[in-house]
Amino acid sequence: MAGKEWRQARWEEPLVNEYQGRRGGYTIPHGWEDEELARIVGEPWDRLGGLSRGEAPQLPGLSEIELVRHYTRLAHMSYGVDNGPVPLGSCTMKYNPRVSEELASDPRVALLHPLQDEDTVQGLLEILWRLERWLAEITGMDRCSLQPPAGAAGELTGALMIRKYHLDRGEERDEMLVPDSAHGTNPASAAMAGFRVVKIPSNSRGTVDLEALRAALSERTAGIMLTNPNTLGLFEDEILEIARLVHDAGGLLYYDGANLNGIMGIVRPGDMGFDIVHLNVHKTFASPHGGGGPGAGVVCAKGALVDYLPRPLIERRGDRFYWDYSCERCIGRIRAFYGNIAPLLKAYVYIASLSGVGLREAALQATVNTNYFIALMRGVEGYELPYDPERPRKHEVVYSAKPLHRETGVTAGDVAKALLDRGLHAPTIYFPLIVDEALMIEFTDSETPENIEAYAEALREIAEQARRSPEEVKKAPRNTSVARVDEVYANHPRTVTPSYRVHALRAKGLLR
Amino acid sequence: MAGKEWRQARWEEPLVNEYQGRRGGYTIPHGWEDEELARIVGEPWDRLGGLSRGEAPQLPGLSEIELVRHYTRLAHMSYGVDNGPVPLGSCTMKYNPRVSEELASDPRVALLHPLQDEDTVQGLLEILWRLERWLAEITGMDRCSLQPPAGAAGELTGALMIRKYHLDRGEERDEMLVPDSAHGTNPASAAMAGFRVVKIPSNSRGTVDLEALRAALSERTAGIMLTNPNTLGLFEDEILEIARLVHDAGGLLYYDGANLNGIMGIVRPGDMGFDIVHLNVHKTFASPHGGGGPGAGVVCAKGALVDYLPRPLIERRGDRFYWDYSCERCIGRIRAFYGNIAPLLKAYVYIASLSGVGLREAALQATVNTNYFIALMRGVEGYELPYDPERPRKHEVVYSAKPLHRETGVTAGDVAKALLDRGLHAPTIYFPLIVDEALMIEFTDSETPENIEAYAEALREIAEQARRSPEEVKKAPRNTSVARVDEVYANHPRTVTPSYRVHALRAKGLLR
């Protein structure tokens, strides 16, 4: 528990660039042979001429003890799921099993070259092949590409597939429909694929407004990108109708399955009528986020869309597994090689460990956790549950701190900082955009009921404190390594400092 | 760097015994087979009768996320070499290379059963065989036993060898000489082996008083246990004379080589005249301390003493390595199986990585570090360097805070706590016993000069602060997870609480 007395560690740890001792902890593997080799083949600088850089690069050199201490100290000033609840909505910060880390670092994975012969990697290929089948089964699709390195890359893949599908049929469809509650990557990906983004408003129930949808559909409609349950945690109960409408208009349905966590093993996007799905292996399938990545954004497709998946796909012939590079209709290649293997392997371990029944139970529990939290929040003043408060949420729930803000001036952002002060990570805030002062909360299946209770209690306390002394709340956080960060200074053109090099050049007056 | 603003994390983390959720993260490997097996062989409780315990034991059950968070939080309230300097004198807190951890956890070591056939563990036996040769070479001895699990166990081994050696020669020698500067384990081990301990005082130069030694030697003298360089960091420069005297009196010389760090590769105990040596692999050879263990306390012997080493010893015949259990004179067995393999393997990695020249350079640097610190402390008031301040120290140095204490009332213990407040671990204090207000400081070869400078500076600041406001120093620490711990309460018969069970029983009035 964080407890009332929680405080985070604080180290005045210099930047690695400021380290004094220009030594080195790295040992050059066969370095003692270099003199002999140089006698045989000569020195690089004698051959490189004008290419040669002369002096060595300006990089700090740390001994091993310095390196390990540096990062140990930085780690003590960091906070992940291993430290406590991180109920960032839309992010599915579930526990990352240690056994997955252990197995993904097995030398029989870690030491494989991507271009070594297929007959020497049959074990890994079998894993990838099986994983693809499993993910297809879970989503209700036909085939998947493991290539996209993250959800957004999966979206781009899907959007490009939709684009090419229509082009191949000689149709010029350049509009992509995206609900106003959608994740920012949806419109961004659609735009990258060359689409004009048409925003579809939500109705008063927080789901897609069918009237608006009908109005938006046309012969320019390439498709729609949907998340279901949506970012409010609400299941789009009119999904079958939506699918019918879009398909009837000649459009395709793209499922943003970044977060399948409320429905995996219970409902399948394929059955809802979606043509393409991407999955965030680093959310639903418990591969860690790593402070921002790596992830894996598997894309699955159904029917005619399968041909458009990026290549290579993994195939099996008898006992042999291989990469199939044939590409008649495919959009090409979304990244070099095959995908982010380590996270994919972790997904394999996760699914193998839980099996269908376990995945389903995990999804059910994620939903129970969300609704348990909602039950605990009943009667807590200052926060309101917009859109159909009686309807059960699935993987997440979005509260609005508008009442609190109105009453005390304390914003969702302030609430977030006050949570930090209690050793609890803040929820996602100010998203989705359709909710004012949004607090988007997702506990996932792996959070304990005890922590969910503590979280509701903390929100109650903060609201009380806000009513008592709002300025106190606005001074939060105090118990984190640093106090509230100066965002204006950080972003101001005269002070913005994206690297130590900029800092140093500016100090010398060398920066325009 | 710790820096002026350092503070350690604080979590109000409940005891694991207080955890609510009686669930479980452990998965029983083939648990799903158990019902079938029970149908075949019956249930244990039906067979165990009166042995059966009935209810399950009272132990908390944590899910994996709870477990990992619990220990992550406890880790944030802990401090080892990875966090910063730990210059505990006599403890040789050097950096523990990560590659050693990696290799020691290789399944080809970790999954070996100690009683599996020797032909299936030839690789590991070769490592152990080589390690023995290397340690014999480093100490200048003939053979070594890898069995003792720590330094103190090595001392007991050595003392028992000395005892048996004399007995076998029909001599009744029951006195073991131990200098007053010796580590506490020396007299304790000698006593465990049945010796009467005779304390030899130090002379004004901090080394063995030859007069006193001569006076103590007799036909009852079994031997002497010496550390050289001694715990003051001073080399016993009359060691050859000491050896002659003891040998002439019929005694043996035991070398407490817990800490060979100032002389490895430079001087060898075997050449000094020692008959038996123990080594602390977890000090000199960079295997980690683990918060108190495990270690490995290899014992080496010379000449006739070899026969007394505990068995089995590792042997080689041609290409084959095996354990030799023959034991004509040997003292028996000091523990089950062969020793603490994991730390031994780490020592192997360390020695292999550095080789003779590297070990020597490490020892030289350890000594340079000590004397650099002494140089930095020149002129820092409040601390004095007893015994021959001009003589170079080796692996460590002992200061006395007596002047500071006299002047301000601030003790060595207070200085220690004030160091903690700066994010620096305290030295060993109040040891060796012959120095008042002792601060025993050992940076080892792996500390950076920059941290040595910071440490000297911190001691200077503390002395200044003590002169300015001693009561402030006495309030330290404030920046650690907790403030000064109440040792009286901890040890008082009415409040002493060695387990949660005692706490609970006492609360229920069930404790006498």
Next chain:
Amino acid sequence: MEPWGYLSRWVPGVTRRKEMLERIGVSDVMELYSDVPRELILPEPPRVGYGRPLSEEEVRRVLDEVLSRNTVYRAPPPFTGGGWCPHHVPAAVRYIVERGEFLTAYTPYQAEINQGLLQALFEYQSLIADLTELEVVNASMYDGSTATAEAALMAMRVTRRRKVVVSGGLHPEYLEVLRTWLQGKGAEIRVADIDVESGVTSTEALSSLVDGNTAAVIVSSPNFYGVFEDVEAAADTAHKHGALLVQVFEPLSLGLVKPPGRLGADIAVAEGQPLGLGLNYGGPGLGVFAVRWDRRLLRQLPGRLIGMTRDAEGRRAFTMILQAREQHIRREKATSNITTNEALMAIAAAAYLSFLGGEGLRELARSIWLRSHYAARRLSEEGVEAPIFSGEFFKEFTARFPAPYRRVHEELKRRGIMGGLALERYGMDPRLALFCVTELHSKRDIDSLASAVAEALKITERGG
């Protein structure tokens, strides 16, 4: 009922589900799905995994069994090139990125509680900035190939032009990726052939393609064939026409050669895999992305950026900056759709570079240079044309065998050696192979490659 712990290990709430449902006010968990059309609810859980939950130990055994069907090349490591080579991964670097605080953190949206993570990423940016001598570095793209595509897209935004001229020395898979990513933007991609003698982009070809519609010139140096290009000349050509110069570089080579920032590159991208990430069958990688200090460029920078600032009490602090470029704020007008990136790999790379230091990097690059040159020489001695290009090379080099390389390759494999990359794969002359030789290859490894090649050539000559 599952055996003990099978669900509660990762889903602790199951042990209190009943009580939680009561509090929620439903009697059955499926009531929480009452808004889902009935016909969509699966009648039973999907058939995935092994039919039932597995214990941790069973999973270990399953994986152990299947992974035993892979062949690991450790002594010697693979000689296979292709923009992804075996390199030393220090144990300390591995340890650092396995720590839960970094591993299990999300993007540091809440700066105050994630200063360590932010500092680590800021350091990554700073180290790459010092390495490339380009001032602005984002907190990572997915890999070298997608970073290249993003660079092209960025150049198109900056210049508002649509043509991208690419050196034929670019990695063929990068080119494929570029084509895919630029599909939606109606880009015109033109490839400037390389000179078959020198192995570098033909200057004529390049200048003939670059014009006033060109957004970017993309040159890889060293290129796919291991050969250093004349980046300065290419930059001149590009700049003359108002285009940006994008250099794809190899990070370790910067221990020896001039950094992109000194060659006139506006954007430099790289695959960061050599910086301590390991092989991992091709992923995760690390898309290094650096640009010159130029507000016009900064505004169009894709990806996340960490900046140095101060806290309310004046302490140094770090936070995500210039977020208005990103998708979660700017949505369809964002500079990229990227959000999840390769942060942990960026930390690994930063730790790696800090561990190595500048002098160390120079020594390491020299060692790689020496070894790859020694290997080329040894292969030449055995009757292989290596390298086939006259341009200076680093780490990778192209060799031409007397006969189709695949048969030699099979012979090498039989001797426990994973040889070069048969360039037939990319539709080239079947006699060509791309070798990668790094610091991991000892002299003895190289000698054994050479003698195995000699033997293989004898056998294949006999056989053919």
Next chain:
Amino acid sequence: MEPWGYLSRWVPGVTRRKEMLERIGVSDVMELYSDVPRELILPEPPRVGYGRPLSEEEVRRVLDEVLSRNTVYRAPPPFTGGGWCPHHVPAAVRYIVERGEFLTAYTPYQAEINQGLLQALFEYQSLIADLTELEVVNASMYDGSTATAEAALMAMRVTRRRKVVVSGGLHPEYLEVLRTWLQGKGAEIRVADIDVESGVTSTEALSSLVDGNTAAVIVSSPNFYGVFEDVEAAADTAHKHGALLVQVFEPLSLGLVKPPGRLGADIAVAEGQPLGLGLNYGGPGLGVFAVRWDRRLLRQLPGRLIGMTRDAEGRRAFTMILQAREQHIRREKATSNITTNEALMAIAAAAYLSFLGGEGLRELARSIWLRSHYAARRLSEEGVEAPIFSGEFFKEFTARFPAPYRRVHEELKRRGIMGGLALERYGMDPRLALFCVTELHSKRDIDSLASAVAEALKITERGG
């Protein structure tokens, strides 16, 4: 000169040595050894290691090569008994003890800065106390064997007597260790034979040996042969004569059977290896040491003890307690010479037990019981006498083969199975073997053992 980093990786000061020596005021580092007799200084560094420093990668390759000469039995795991068996080591437990804060800490002499470590050790003590139902548990001894020896020594101090009566069911290596450790104290060690039919200590033998000079009666339950002893009866015998009863127990068995504290044990010791430590070729282990709440016993307790207390501001805190028993204070009068112990293993065991929980422990013990009984039954079906004793057993059992076991064993090994422990090793009937069957052995593993035994018996019969 060594290549880059070879020394400075772990000895950072070398890069500033010259400057440091200047500050010290010497010109050559050897001046710091001027007080060492000249003739003692080695003319050159010792010949150890591989003749020169190795890089990290070279060490990995060296180790990889040599370790490849070991055979790992994973599927199935070894069936070898002998007080050390294959058990599941949860990945989370491994992760926890690999964290640098615990791994690289020293004994927590400075409580305030090591509260986490202290709490973890206090929790270990508390969990073992609850498991054994004995109130005081030290923070660990080296292993089961030395814990047994220390228990005997402690009993001698408490009772001021010299005779120690030991059950013949004690592990033979423990008995050897006991004899070694008690050498100096002039102890008289008497062994009470076990009953050849039941496999438990003969009550007559025991009572005939225990008398008014007896300090301790040491009984192992389950004993070396896997059989549970009548500890209560032995405790009665011991207590009648004023001796202490020392039980050597097996921690996982306490999921099924009554704990030492309920059987009348004064001291209970165990090898903690089953609690998540792994095999590691026999070490490190974990010497579990628990005693009744009794001030007379507490005063004589060997080893380190952590206690719960409070800090200056009234917060709960932890610290080392009753240190006056220990060598660094009491020196030759200490209750033991121990200082370094197995703290990290104690943390692993605590994490393991917390992970398992009480119900889990019960389930696990049941699983082990079922599997070992199933294995005995399967071996019986193949013509092996298993178990040979009538007493109830757990995890390990003794089997008698029709002919010397070694030949069967070799046949098993040829089939990839590491069989039982040939008791010939300890001078017993060569037909006897001790098998250990745990939760790691699947039904299929056991079946394959049984059929391999059947085949082996056929072959050895033919052969002999």
